[in-house]
Amino acid sequence: MSEATVVSLPDQSTARIPKMNFITKENGLLSWLLTGDHKRIATLYLVSITFFFFIGASLAALIRLELLTPQTSLMAADTYNKVFTMHGVIMVFLFLVPSVPATIGNFVIPMMVGAKDLALPKINLLSWYLYVIAGIMVIYTMAAGGVDTGWTFTTPLSTHYLNTHVITTGLAIFVAGFSSIFTGLNFIVTIHKMRCPGMTWFRLPLFVWSTYAASLLMVLGTPVLAITLVLVVLERLFHIGVFDPAFGGDPLLFQHLFWFYSHPAVYIMILPGMAVISEVVSTFSRKRVFGYTAVAFSSVAIAIFAFFVWAHHMFIMGISNYASLVFSLLTMLVAVPSAIKIFNWTFTMYKGSITFETPMLYAIGFMGLFTIGGLTGVFLGSTGTDIHLTETYFIVAHFHFVMVGGMLMAFLSGIHFWWPKWTGRMYPEKISQFAAVTTFIGFNFTFFPQFILGMLGMPRRYAAYPPEFQALNVFSTAGATILGVGYMLPLLYLTWSLKFGKIAGNNPWQATGLEWQTQSPPLTENFVETPIMDHEAYDYEWLEQQQQKEVASV
Amino acid sequence: MSDHTATGNGAVAEAQHEHPSYQRHHFETVDQQFDATNFAMWLFLLTEIMFFGGLFVSYLIMRNWYYPAFVEGSHQLSILWGTSNTAVLICSSFTMAMGVWAAEMHRKKSLLLFIGLTFVLGVAFLGIKYIEWHEKWEKHHVPGIHYSDASFLNPASDPEVYKEYHDKPLAPDMAAKTEEYFFLYFAMTGMHALHMVIGVGLLVYIFFRARTGAYTNGHFTFVENFGLYWHFVDIIWIFLYPLLYLISRY
Amino acid sequence: MTEPHGTTPLNEQQEHEHHVVSPLIYLAILVCLLLATALTCGMSYIDLGEWHVAPGLTLFWNPVVALAIACTKMVLVVLFFMHVKYSPRLTKLTVASGLFMFLVLVGMTLADYFTRAWGRW
Known part of the structure; x- marks a missing residue:
C-alpha cells in the first residue's frame, strides 16, 4: 500500500471537537426520540440498521454452517427454510433498502444541497418510527416461530400451503414499505425545493442524483408491493382472493405485482451505493468525476428502465414467450447505464492522483464485484441461459455480488468516508484498511464458488445437497468466516474511535462537497449562514483557492 | 402567498424576526414552505395512484377471465345508490374546492360553511356505502364469510334483481367466481372508504382549527393539500363507479 | 428543470403567482361532472356493440365509453379542482x-x- 495520503488533519495537540454541534445541542433520550434533525434521525437509523444487519448476518452464518455438510445436520429442513427466509426479509427490507439512503443519505443530502434540514422533518422521524415498528414485528415473527415462504412470499405457497407467520411478516414489510416511501418522498421534495442559491441541478454532487433516482423508485414502486401484501394477507384471512388458483386467482398476477416493486427495489438498493462511489472515487483521485452529466443521467436512466424489466424474474413461470422476449431485450438495456457508471469511474481514476484510504479500498472493491455481479445478471436476463441458471446457486451468487459485493461495500465505504463528518473523529486507518481487504477476500471466497455450484446445477433454498457439491460449499463457508471477521472489525474499531479517534477537523479528505465546508460534527442548522454555491461540483481548484484565501487571511 | 414581500437582494437569510409564526425554521421563505409541502402532497398522491394501481390491475385481469360472473355480480349492486353516491362525492369535491377558495380569500365564515358541507357529504357517502354493504351482508355476498352463490346458480331465487335483468343461471364453477368479483368489490370500495374515513376525520380537525382562524390568515397550505387528497379520493371513486356498477346493465 | 432554481423570494414569485380560481368555474365543472355521471349511467343501459379487431381479440364499446367518460371527469377534477392547470x-x-x-x-x-x-x- 502506498504511503501517499490525502488526509489532512488539524494539529492534534490543539484541535478540539466543536462544543456546539448536533450531538451536544440537547441531551436526554427524549431529545433523540422526538428530534426533527436529519442528522440525529440518521444516527438513529444507523444504530437500528446495524442491529438488524447483525441479526441478518447471524442467520447467514447459520445457513452457511448448515451447508457445510450435504445432510441436514445442523437444523431440520423446515428450520432451514425459516432461517433463509428471515435472512432475506431482514437483509432486504430492514437493511439494504434503508441502508445508504436512510442513514448516509439522511445525514448528507440536506448539507449537500445547502439546506438546514430535509423538507419534512416530522415525516422523516415518522419514517424511522415506522421502520422500528416493522423491525419489532419481524423480531416478533422470529420469536413466534418464523416464516418460511422465502422473502418473495410466492403464492399459493404463502397463502394456501404454509402455516407460519405470513401475516405478521407481510404487515411488517407493509409498514417498512411506508417507511421507505416517506424517506424517498422527503428526499425528492428536498432536492427539488431546498437547494441553496446557486445550486443548480448540474452543480449537485452525484450522490444527490443517484439518491434522487432511487427515491423515485421508492415512491413509485413501493405502494404496489404494499397493496400486493395487503391482498396476500386478505387472502390468508378470508380464504378468497386473486392469487390462489384454488379460488380462481392467478399466482402469476402476484408475481407481476410483486416484481413490479421488487425489481426496482434492486435498484433502490444499488443506486445509493453508486451514489457513494461517485463521491469517494472523485475525492481519492482528486479529479472531477469523468463525464459528470452522463453519470447523472445514467442514474435517472437506471431508475426509468427499472420499471420495464420486472418479468425477467418470471421467465420460467409460464409467462408469454413474446413478453419474455420483450422483457429480456429491455433487461439488456439496463446494462448500458450501469456500464456508463463503471467506465466513468474508471476514467475518473485514470491519471488521477489516487490514494488508498479505506473508503477508496471499499470503492475499488465495489467496482470489481459490481461488474461481475452486473455481468452475470446479463446471463440471467437472457431467456435461454436463464432457464438453466435460475433457481440455482448461480442466482444466489449473482445477487450477493451486487447486494453484498456492491451495496454493502458501498455502505461501508460511505460510513468510513463520512465518519469524520458524523462524529468529528477519524477511524483508525491501518486496521480499517485491513478490514476492507479482509472483506474483499472473504467475500470472493464465499460467493465465487457459488457461481460454479450454480453452473453445476445445485438448486437454491435446500438444506441438503448431493455430496459432490461439498468441496465448493466448504470453500464458501470458510469464506463466510473471513467475511464475518471483516464485518465485525468495523463495528469494533468504529465504536472505539468514538472516544479515541483523532480529531478530524472540517475537511479531512480535502473533498469539495458543501458538507465538508462546515464543522464536524455539524451544527444542528448545518451552516452558520445559508451557503451560496458559486462553483461546479468536484472543483478541486476552487477548494485550493479557498484554502489559500483562508491561509492568507489568517 | 400573495402578500409576502421580501427583500430579495441577498441569499443570506437575515431578517429572521420578520418571518410569520407559521413558517418552520428550516425554510428560507414562506413560498418555499408552501411549494415544498404542496409538492410533497403531490408525490404522496403519486404513491396512492400506484397503491390503487395494484387493485385495478387485479380487477382488470379477473374481469377478463370471469366476465359473466362479473356481469351478474355487478347486477347485485344498486345503480340508484351507486349513482347517488357518485353525485354526493362529486358535490363534496366541489364544496372542498370552494373551501380552499374561501381560505384563499380569507373568508372564515364561508370556509367553515364549505368544510362543514364537505364533512356532511363525506359522512353521507359513508352512510350510503354502509347501506350497500349491509345489503350484501344480508344476502350472503360478503366473500370469505358464509358466502353463498345461490343468486347466481339460480337467479330466479333473487326476484328483485331477476325482474330487472333476467340473468341466466351461471355454471357452478363460474358462479363460484362471483366471490372473486365481490372480493375485489369489497377490497376496492373498502380501501376507498378507508381513505374517506381518514378524510372525514381530518375535516373535523380542519373545521375546529378553522374556527380559531387558523387558515384564513394567509397560510392555507394544509387546507389546500387536504383538498388535493379529497379530490384524489373522489377520482378513485369516479373510476370505481363504472368499473364496479356499470359493467353491463343492458 | 435545468434553469438555476434559487430560493430568493423574487425568483419564486416570478415563477408562479398563486392563482385563485373563480367559484363560477368550480360551479361549471360541478355541472359538467354531474352531467357526465348521468351520461355514463345512461350509456350503460345501451348495448354499444363490439368490434372484432382480430381473431380472438374483441373490443366491447361499453367499457371503452365508460372509461373515456371517467377519464374526462378525472381530467376536469385534476385540472380545475386540483388547480393543475394553474400549477x-x-x-x-x-x-x-x-x-x-x-x-x-x-x-x-x-x-x-x-x-x-x-x-x-
Missing part, C-alpha cells in the same frame, strides 16, 4: 409521471396476459 410545470410533470407509471404497470402486465394465447414461436 408550475413540476406539478404537471408529477401528475403525468403518476399516470404514466400506472399505465406501465397495467400495460406491461396485460402484454403478458394477452400474448400467452399466441403460443410458442
Whole structure:
C-alpha cells in the first residue's frame, strides 16, 4: 500500500471537537426520540440498521454452517427454510433498502444541497418510527416461530400451503414499505425545493442524483408491493382472493405485482451505493468525476428502465414467450447505464492522483464485484441461459455480488468516508484498511464458488445437497468466516474511535462537497449562514483557492 | 402567498424576526414552505395512484377471465345508490374546492360553511356505502364469510334483481367466481372508504382549527393539500363507479 | 428543470403567482361532472356493440365509453379542482409521471396476459 495520503488533519495537540454541534445541542433520550434533525434521525437509523444487519448476518452464518455438510445436520429442513427466509426479509427490507439512503443519505443530502434540514422533518422521524415498528414485528415473527415462504412470499405457497407467520411478516414489510416511501418522498421534495442559491441541478454532487433516482423508485414502486401484501394477507384471512388458483386467482398476477416493486427495489438498493462511489472515487483521485452529466443521467436512466424489466424474474413461470422476449431485450438495456457508471469511474481514476484510504479500498472493491455481479445478471436476463441458471446457486451468487459485493461495500465505504463528518473523529486507518481487504477476500471466497455450484446445477433454498457439491460449499463457508471477521472489525474499531479517534477537523479528505465546508460534527442548522454555491461540483481548484484565501487571511 | 414581500437582494437569510409564526425554521421563505409541502402532497398522491394501481390491475385481469360472473355480480349492486353516491362525492369535491377558495380569500365564515358541507357529504357517502354493504351482508355476498352463490346458480331465487335483468343461471364453477368479483368489490370500495374515513376525520380537525382562524390568515397550505387528497379520493371513486356498477346493465 | 432554481423570494414569485380560481368555474365543472355521471349511467343501459379487431381479440364499446367518460371527469377534477392547470410545470410533470407509471404497470402486465394465447414461436 502506498504511503501517499490525502488526509489532512488539524494539529492534534490543539484541535478540539466543536462544543456546539448536533450531538451536544440537547441531551436526554427524549431529545433523540422526538428530534426533527436529519442528522440525529440518521444516527438513529444507523444504530437500528446495524442491529438488524447483525441479526441478518447471524442467520447467514447459520445457513452457511448448515451447508457445510450435504445432510441436514445442523437444523431440520423446515428450520432451514425459516432461517433463509428471515435472512432475506431482514437483509432486504430492514437493511439494504434503508441502508445508504436512510442513514448516509439522511445525514448528507440536506448539507449537500445547502439546506438546514430535509423538507419534512416530522415525516422523516415518522419514517424511522415506522421502520422500528416493522423491525419489532419481524423480531416478533422470529420469536413466534418464523416464516418460511422465502422473502418473495410466492403464492399459493404463502397463502394456501404454509402455516407460519405470513401475516405478521407481510404487515411488517407493509409498514417498512411506508417507511421507505416517506424517506424517498422527503428526499425528492428536498432536492427539488431546498437547494441553496446557486445550486443548480448540474452543480449537485452525484450522490444527490443517484439518491434522487432511487427515491423515485421508492415512491413509485413501493405502494404496489404494499397493496400486493395487503391482498396476500386478505387472502390468508378470508380464504378468497386473486392469487390462489384454488379460488380462481392467478399466482402469476402476484408475481407481476410483486416484481413490479421488487425489481426496482434492486435498484433502490444499488443506486445509493453508486451514489457513494461517485463521491469517494472523485475525492481519492482528486479529479472531477469523468463525464459528470452522463453519470447523472445514467442514474435517472437506471431508475426509468427499472420499471420495464420486472418479468425477467418470471421467465420460467409460464409467462408469454413474446413478453419474455420483450422483457429480456429491455433487461439488456439496463446494462448500458450501469456500464456508463463503471467506465466513468474508471476514467475518473485514470491519471488521477489516487490514494488508498479505506473508503477508496471499499470503492475499488465495489467496482470489481459490481461488474461481475452486473455481468452475470446479463446471463440471467437472457431467456435461454436463464432457464438453466435460475433457481440455482448461480442466482444466489449473482445477487450477493451486487447486494453484498456492491451495496454493502458501498455502505461501508460511505460510513468510513463520512465518519469524520458524523462524529468529528477519524477511524483508525491501518486496521480499517485491513478490514476492507479482509472483506474483499472473504467475500470472493464465499460467493465465487457459488457461481460454479450454480453452473453445476445445485438448486437454491435446500438444506441438503448431493455430496459432490461439498468441496465448493466448504470453500464458501470458510469464506463466510473471513467475511464475518471483516464485518465485525468495523463495528469494533468504529465504536472505539468514538472516544479515541483523532480529531478530524472540517475537511479531512480535502473533498469539495458543501458538507465538508462546515464543522464536524455539524451544527444542528448545518451552516452558520445559508451557503451560496458559486462553483461546479468536484472543483478541486476552487477548494485550493479557498484554502489559500483562508491561509492568507489568517 | 400573495402578500409576502421580501427583500430579495441577498441569499443570506437575515431578517429572521420578520418571518410569520407559521413558517418552520428550516425554510428560507414562506413560498418555499408552501411549494415544498404542496409538492410533497403531490408525490404522496403519486404513491396512492400506484397503491390503487395494484387493485385495478387485479380487477382488470379477473374481469377478463370471469366476465359473466362479473356481469351478474355487478347486477347485485344498486345503480340508484351507486349513482347517488357518485353525485354526493362529486358535490363534496366541489364544496372542498370552494373551501380552499374561501381560505384563499380569507373568508372564515364561508370556509367553515364549505368544510362543514364537505364533512356532511363525506359522512353521507359513508352512510350510503354502509347501506350497500349491509345489503350484501344480508344476502350472503360478503366473500370469505358464509358466502353463498345461490343468486347466481339460480337467479330466479333473487326476484328483485331477476325482474330487472333476467340473468341466466351461471355454471357452478363460474358462479363460484362471483366471490372473486365481490372480493375485489369489497377490497376496492373498502380501501376507498378507508381513505374517506381518514378524510372525514381530518375535516373535523380542519373545521375546529378553522374556527380559531387558523387558515384564513394567509397560510392555507394544509387546507389546500387536504383538498388535493379529497379530490384524489373522489377520482378513485369516479373510476370505481363504472368499473364496479356499470359493467353491463343492458 | 435545468434553469438555476434559487430560493430568493423574487425568483419564486416570478415563477408562479398563486392563482385563485373563480367559484363560477368550480360551479361549471360541478355541472359538467354531474352531467357526465348521468351520461355514463345512461350509456350503460345501451348495448354499444363490439368490434372484432382480430381473431380472438374483441373490443366491447361499453367499457371503452365508460372509461373515456371517467377519464374526462378525472381530467376536469385534476385540472380545475386540483388547480393543475394553474400549477408550475413540476406539478404537471408529477401528475403525468403518476399516470404514466400506472399505465406501465397495467400495460406491461396485460402484454403478458394477452400474448400467452399466441403460443410458442
